[in-house]
Amino acid sequence: MPELPEVETIKIELEKKLKNKKLIKIEIYQPEFFKKDSKESLSQLKNLVFQKVTEIKRKGKYLVLILENQALIFHLGLTGNLIILNDETSNSSFYFKKHLILKMKFEDLILVFTDIRKFGKIKLLEKNTLETFLSQLGKDALEISLDEFKKLLFSKKRSIKGFFLDQKIISGLGNIYIDEILFRSGISPLRKTRDLCEKEIEKLYKIMKEVLFRAISLRGSSVKNYVDTKGEKGRFQEEHLVYGRKGKPCFICGNSLEYKKLFHRGTTFCSKCQS
DNA sequence: TTCAGCCTGTCG
DNA sequence: CGACAGGCTGAA
Numbered sequence: 001m002p003e004l005p006e007v008e009t010i011k012i013e014l015e016k017k018l019k020n021k022k023l024i025k026i027e028i029y030q031p032e033f034f035k036k037d038s039k040e041s042l043s044q045l046k047n048l049v050f051q052k053v054t055e056i057k058r059k060g061k062y063l064v065l066i067l068e069n070q071a072l073i074f075h076l077g078l079t080g081n082l083i084i085l086n087d088e089t090s091n092s093s094f095y096f097k098k099h100l101i102l103k104m105k106f107e108d109l110i111l112v113f114t115d116i117r118k119f120g121k122i123k124l125l126e127k128n129t130l131e132t133f134l135s136q137l138g139k140d141a142l143e144i145s146l147d148e149f150k151k152l153l154f155s156k157k158r159s160i161k162g163f164f165l166d167q168k169i170i171s172g173l174g175n176i177y178i179d180e181i182l183f184r185s186g187i188s189p190l191r192k193t194r195d196l197c198e199k200e201i202e203k204l205y206k207i208m209k210e211v212l213f214r215a216i217s218l219r220g221s222s223v224k225n226y227v228d229t230k231g232e233k234g235r236f237q238e239e240h241l242v243y244g245r246k247g248k249p250c251f252i253c254g255n256s257l258e259y260k261k262l263f264h265r266g267t268t269f270c271s272k273c274q275s
Numbered sequence: 276t277t278c279a280g281c282c283t284g285t286c287g
Numbered sequence: 288c289g290a291c292a293g294g295c296t297g298a299a
């Protein structure tokens with residue numbers, strides 16, 4: 001799933017439904033999933049039981065459940081989903097059972113983590129190490145100021161697409177939103193960040209925030225697997241102008257949209273409208 | 276700073 | 288059957 005707007009949508013819902021709730025039980029369905037981490041963390045997950053959720057945080061594409069003594073970090077990878085169920089029997093489709101990774105039972109509801117491709121991550125951290133962990137990420141795309149944004153763009157040699165993909169520089173944007181933001185800004189994904197002029201940077205910054213806020217208000221983009229905690233799709237995909245439209249006519253000039261692999265990611269853009 | 280590799284599913 | 292898909296990582 002999941003780029004900033006999708007994770008933010010989930011964060012808002014978890015905040016409403018999970019805050020101050022006590023964890024009653026944890027069930028792990030695919031222990032292999034946790035093996036990439038340490039084996040300890042698997043058994044330590046059980047220690048979360050009977051703790052209350054005190055806070056929900058998001059930075060970039062990471063979602064953090066903060067409990068009384070520890071913090072549980074989720075990254076949804078490409079196909080991770082966090083779903084809230086009211087009881088055991090609801091929403092038990094085939095898809096669901098097969099890809100179930102983790103179930104967390106709270107007083108009056110159940111939080112479930114599923115992941116088809118298993119690129120997602122779940123990590124248990126002591127609270128005092130949380131800040132260190134999150135500091136490996138660049139500033140969140142919604143938090144960053146124009147000044148900081150400018151400085152970062154000038155300090156890197158890379159193309160703008162690679163710049164945005166690197167979560168250590170700025171966190172939260174992924175393939176969909178980068179392509180959408182660049183198209184709306186009239187900037188080619190191949191442009192080097194250093195060569196952008198002041199005016200272009202200001203436009204890019206403004207559009208980045210606009211696109212993200214708009215996408216959050218539409219509850220994210222559902223291209224394939226992404227759904228919110230209620231299992232419902234977002235609607236921002238209806239406003240995609242370039243993502244998933246390779247070869248189709250540009251909405252501005254009518255030329256067919258170009259498609260290139262950049263940094264291993266399919267990149268769609270208009271070579272006429274973006275320079 | 277690239278580049279497989281990690282997984283599963285779907286589409287042509 | 289191969290190509291491709293909202294992402295990250297660790298090794299060259």
